[in-house]
Amino acid sequence: MDRRTLDRLASIVGEAGIVADRMRRLAYESDGLTLEREMPELVLLPRDTDETARCMRVLHEAGIPVVPRGAGTGLSGGATPVPGGVTIGTARMRDVLEVNASDRYAIVQAGVVNIAISRACAKHGLFYAPDPSSQKACTIGGNVAENAGGPHCFRYGSTTRHVLGLVIVTAEGEVLDLSHPVADPDGYDLIGLFTGSEGMFGLATEITIQLTPMPAATQTLLAIFPSLDAACESVTDIIAARLEPSAIEILDKLTIQAVEASVFAAGYPTDAEAVLLLDIEGGELEVETTVKGIEPILARHGRLELRSARDAEERERLWAGRKGAFGAMGRIAPDLYVADVVVPRTRLREIVRLATDECTKRGLKMSNVFHAGDGNLHPNISYDRRDPDEVERVLAAGRAIMQACVDVGGSLTGEHGVGLEKQEQMKLLFSPADLAAMDLARVALDPDRRMNPGKMLPLRACMETRTRPIPGGMRAEEARP
Amino acid sequence: MTMDSETLVDYARSLDCIHCGLCLDTCPTYQLTGRESSSPRGRIHLMRAVAEDRIEANADFAEEMDFCLVCRHCESVCPAGVEFGAMMEFTRDALATRARPGPLARLARWLGFRVVLPSRRWLRLTVTLLGLAQRTGALRIAAPLLGLRGRMLASFPRVPSRAERTPLPASTPAQGPARESAAVLEGCVMPELYGRVNRATVRSLAAAGVESRCAPDHVCCGALHAHNGDLAGARTLARGTIAAFDALVDDSGAPLPIVVNSAGCGAHMKEYGRLLADDPEWRERAAAFGARTRDFAEFLAEPERRERLTAALREAADSAPTRPTTYDDPCHLCHGQGIRSEPRALLDCIPGVELLELEDAESCCGSAGIYSLLRPQDSQDVLDSKLAALRASGAEVLVTANPGCQLQWESGIRRAAMDVEVVHLAEVVARAIDGSGD
Numbered sequence: 054m055d056r057r058t059l060d061r062l063a064s065i066v067g068e069a070g071i072v073a074d075r076m077r078r079l080a081y082e083s084d085g086l087t088l089e090r091e092m093p094e095l096v097l098l099p100r101d102t103d104e105t106a107r108c109m110r111v112l113h114e115a116g117i118p119v120v121p122r123g124a125g126t127g128l129s130g131g132a133t134p135v136p137g138g139v140t141i142g143t144a145r146m147r148d149v150l151e152v153n154a155s156d157r158y159a160i161v162q163a164g165v166v167n168i169a170i171s172r173a174c175a176k177h178g179l180f181y182a183p184d185p186s187s188q189k190a191c192t193i194g195g196n197v198a199e200n201a202g203g204p205h206c207f208r209y210g211s212t213t214r215h216v217l218g219l220v221i222v223t224a225e226g227e228v229l230d231l232s233h234p235v236a237d238p239d240g241y242d243l244i245g246l247f248t249g250s251e252g253m254f255g256l257a258t259e260i261t262i263q264l265t266p267m268p269a270a271t272q273t274l275l276a277i278f279p280s281l282d283a284a285c286e287s288v289t290d291i292i293a294a295r296l297e298p299s300a301i302e303i304l305d306k307l308t309i310q311a312v313e314a315s316v317f318a319a320g321y322p323t324d325a326e327a328v329l330l331l332d333i334e335g336g337e338l339e340v341e342t343t344v345k346g347i348e349p350i351l352a353r354h355g356r357l358e359l360r361s362a363r364d365a366e367e368r369e370r371l372w373a374g375r376k377g378a379f380g381a382m383g384r385i386a387p388d389l390y391v392a393d394v395v396v397p398r399t400r401l402r403e404i405v406r407l408a409t410d411e412c413t414k415r416g417l418k419m420s421n422v423f424h425a426g427d428g429n430l431h432p433n434i435s436y437d438r439r440d441p442d443e444v445e446r447v448l449a450a451g452r453a454i455m456q457a458c459v460d461v462g463g464s465l466t467g468e469h470g471v472g473l474e475k476q477e478q479m480k481l482l483f484s485p486a487d488l489a490a491m492d493l494a495r496v497a498l499d500p501d502r503r504m505n506p507g508k509m510l511p512l513r514a515c516m517e518t519r520t521r522p523i524p525g526g527m528r529a530e531e532a533r534p
Numbered sequence: 535m536t537m538d539s540e541t542l543v544d545y546a547r548s549l550d551c552i553h554c555g556l557c558l559d560t561c562p563t564y565q566l567t568g569r570e571s572s573s574p575r576g577r578i579h580l581m582r583a584v585a586e587d588r589i590e591a592n593a594d595f596a597e598e599m600d601f602c603l604v605c606r607h608c609e610s611v612c613p614a615g616v617e618f619g620a621m622m623e624f625t626r627d628a629l630a631t632r633a634r635p636g637p638l639a640r641l642a643r644w645l646g647f648r649v650v651l652p653s654r655r656w657l658r659l660t661v662t663l664l665g666l667a668q669r670t671g672a673l674r675i676a677a678p679l680l681g682l683r684g685r686m687l688a689s690f691p692r693v694p695s696r697a698e699r700t701p702l703p704a705s706t707p708a709q710g711p712a713r714e715s716a717a718v719l720e721g722c723v724m725p726e727l728y729g730r731v732n733r734a735t736v737r738s739l740a741a742a743g744v745e746s747r748c749a750p751d752h753v754c755c756g757a758l759h760a761h762n763g764d765l766a767g768a769r770t771l772a773r774g775t776i777a778a779f780d781a782l783v784d785d786s787g788a789p790l791p792i793v794v795n796s797a798g799c800g801a802h803m804k805e806y807g808r809l810l811a812d813d814p815e816w817r818e819r820a821a822a823f824g825a826r827t828r829d830f831a832e833f834l835a836e837p838e839r840r841e842r843l844t845a846a847l848r849e850a851a852d853s854a855p856t857r858p859t860t861y862d863d864p865c866h867l868c869h870g871q872g873i874r875s876e877p878r879a880l881l882d883c884i885p886g887v888e889l890l891e892l893e894d895a896e897s898c899c900g901s902a903g904i905y906s907l908l909r910p911q912d913s914q915d916v917l918d919s920k921l922a923a924l925r926a927s928g929a930e931v932l933v934t935a936n937p938g939c940q941l942q943w944e945s946g947i948r949r950a951a952m953d954v955e956v957v958h959l960a961e962v963v964a965r966a967i968d969g970s971g972d
Contacts, residue, residue: 383614
């Protein structure tokens with residue numbers, strides 16, 4: 054980067070907002086997907102919309118690609134830097150700007166941590182519903198970019214259903230104010246379009262989100278099963294019976310063992326083949342009726358034991374175990390590949406078996422934890438990135454699992470986004486014409502394709518030549534479709 | 535991996551990190567800067583990169599390692615069980631050995647770690663000089679010359695009078711029939727600055743039917759050495775500590791449990807087994823020593839002792855309501871030792887104490903051993919949000935369980951011109967027994 058651009062950026066964000074030395078930049082080389090690594094040219098940490106917009110204008114003039122980054126907890130490489138690109142992090146935009154309890158919304162800066170929103174409005178009996186497992190660290194801005202989900206999204210819906218308004222800084226440094234404290238604004242739903250755009254349509258700096266009233270009653274059930282199949286079948290039956298828990302999660306034996314060895318030990322029995330974790334929420338009567346409906350179904354499928362959390366503390370512990378599952382796999386191997394496929398619920402068992410086979414035959418260790426209610430599976434494959442052969446086998450297994458899910462009418466990602474990881478597999482789902490249409494939407498907002506380039510849309514998707522951004526260069530050229 | 539990088543990083547431990555990022559939000563330096571390289575995950579990533587020869591351990595690297603408070607909050611939320619504190623001790627030790635600091639810094643380190651801390655006489659002299667500087671006003675005059683560090687020193691609590699700075703007797707009998715005996719760690723700085731806390735400790739133990747014994751010639755456990763890159767010094771002091779306390783035995787010849795009222799020391803002493811793991815002669819003794827080390831609150835909160843203490847409190851107290859009180863978890867108690875409910879349970883035993891919860895009580899106050907002296911600005915920045923939480927709590931008494939935190943809070947509260955008394959948990963218990971509370 055030339056001196057003048059660097060100086061202009063530094064004068065906008067100040068010394069504390071710039072990470073320029075090689076050693077510190079290295080810490081930004083990946084997000085939660087450690088397979089993909091790239092050194093950012095520079096990291097900027099602006100404090101607000103204004104600073105962000107001014108930085109983006111300078112970068113626009115210099116033609117430098119931009120990668121937005123929240124907490125870097127994403128699992129699909131959405132925040133992996135691009136060669137010659139600048140990473141803009143939201144870690145210093147952490148203010149809750151407004152909590153309006155009577156109109157049930159909050160306006161927060163993009164770098165506010167997911168759980169912090171719920172903390173800020175708890176005294177009003179409200180909470181922010183989408184609860185990714187990384188909610189104690191991930192930012193709302195990242196949640197918007199990936200349209201993040203979470204266990205309780207079975208009932209409440211994923212991020213997109215909770216975003217009322219956005220302030221977006223475009224690739225050209227223009228501030229697009231789409232703040233609405235009310236649902237469904239007039240005109241095209243740009244907010245819906247932006248949510249889940251993986252940082253390729255611009256950078257959201259302020260987010261107006263809907264708050265949800267805390268349920269009057271919650272009951273958390275933990276059912277222990279002698280087989281993964283039995284757990285899956287009972288989920289299918291619960292849903293077929295039109296019973297609606299707010300969260301339905303399954304953990305398999307290896308996951309249980311890793312969690313139980315960690316600080317998040319929740320008291321799951323380590324000899325169980327699978328546990329089913331359910332939250333039932335609503336009015337007192339509703340909860341009671343739903344639980345009464347669920348109990349015989351679990352019994353019919355041979356649950357060995359059924360526990361009910363006695364108090365909020367126990368409930369918290371049961372859920373903390375589930376949410377620490379990804380990290381807990383660090384006890385098995387240094388790296389973890391988290392697949393994020395979705396299948397129709399009735400095909401859950403079949404896909405779980407297939408995923409197990411694909412890993413077994415490649416000599417890989419796989420564990421399963423999934424949002425069973427949504428048919429969203431996370432086959433987790435443990436590996437060590439220092440072993441290139443193992444990495445190849447992991448990627449091959451991942452591809453086989455994704456192919457199988459697409460074959461049964463499922464999709465590639467439930468909540469983690471496409472990013473770098475599932476980019477090539479987009480071709481399994483979409484025709485070149487589809488992909489070109491997606492690119493059109495992007496170009497409408499980012500004509501130079503400088504925002505998070507090289508993510509989501511497969512390279513050469515439209516059979517056009519596309520050069521990778523030049524390492525160390527100033528410009529990322531991508532051919533127009 | 536080169537020899538050099540191998541000696542700088544505890545590589546095996548660094549592989550436990552799976553890069554999930556759950557630690558980020560707990561980290562005080564990440565909170566301050568928003569910089570990944572100043573977070574636990576970022577620091578581990580950099581350590582691993584050094585070990586794998588992808589980057590050089592340059593001055594920027596050393597700076598990020600120094601910036602860490604080693605509060606170990608990250609360990610409390612790490613699902614993979616990364617032993618961050620141990621990794622940091624390893625790297626700091628290697629950096630201190632490798633990077634040759636200037637002669638002045640070397641002299642200061644040598645004086646502090648090898649001369650003053652392990653010697654009762656030197657400690658006493660140092661604190662006496664400080665007290666003299668306070669009383670004569672010399673400190674006030676000299677403070678501006680020393681910049682921020684000077685202002686920190688100027689807001690230092692008053693050094694107690696000579697009469698208060700006396701060591702504990704070799705034995706303090708139990709009140710009523712003695713049920714058991716325990717060895718009490720007096721500590722290095724404690725007798726000089728917080729003799730009253732040591733006296734309150736043995737007073738509380740006595741009320742619970744415990745006879746307290748002291749190791750007369752023991753001074754320092756070496757925790758500060760380990761945290762600040764002097765593992766060799768820490769190991770020497772650990773051996774001395776084990777020898778001194780192994781000599782304290784009950785009637786049957788079994789070594790006594792060791793009660794520690796300083797969270798930082800307790801956390802370190804419990805880990806002697808790890809510190810001396812490579813020393814075949816001491817390994818087992820060290821592990822056994824660690825296993826019988828107890829924090830003050832942990833020891834007294836055990837059911838039988840708690841019952842005896844409650845009975846003594848009921849007899850003594852007039853159960854007059856106390857001022858609104860809050861408890862701040864010392865990092866090396868909650869994160870280092872996993873002790874959270876025990877201090878609160880003890881406070882619950884005291885009639886009239888109404889406990890207010892302090893927001894983010896488990897986050898670091900910025901004391902972090904000698905961090906407040908080494909990096910005064912960062913230390914104060916970390917404390918700022920804690921002071922805001924204290925203000926919001928409405929408490930007039932703040933209870934802690936570690937001398938470093940006590941010092942940090944007292945200085946900070948004085949600088950912020952707030953009216954909050956800082957006391958050690960043992961002081962609250964002892965006051966309730968003797969009715970000299972408020």
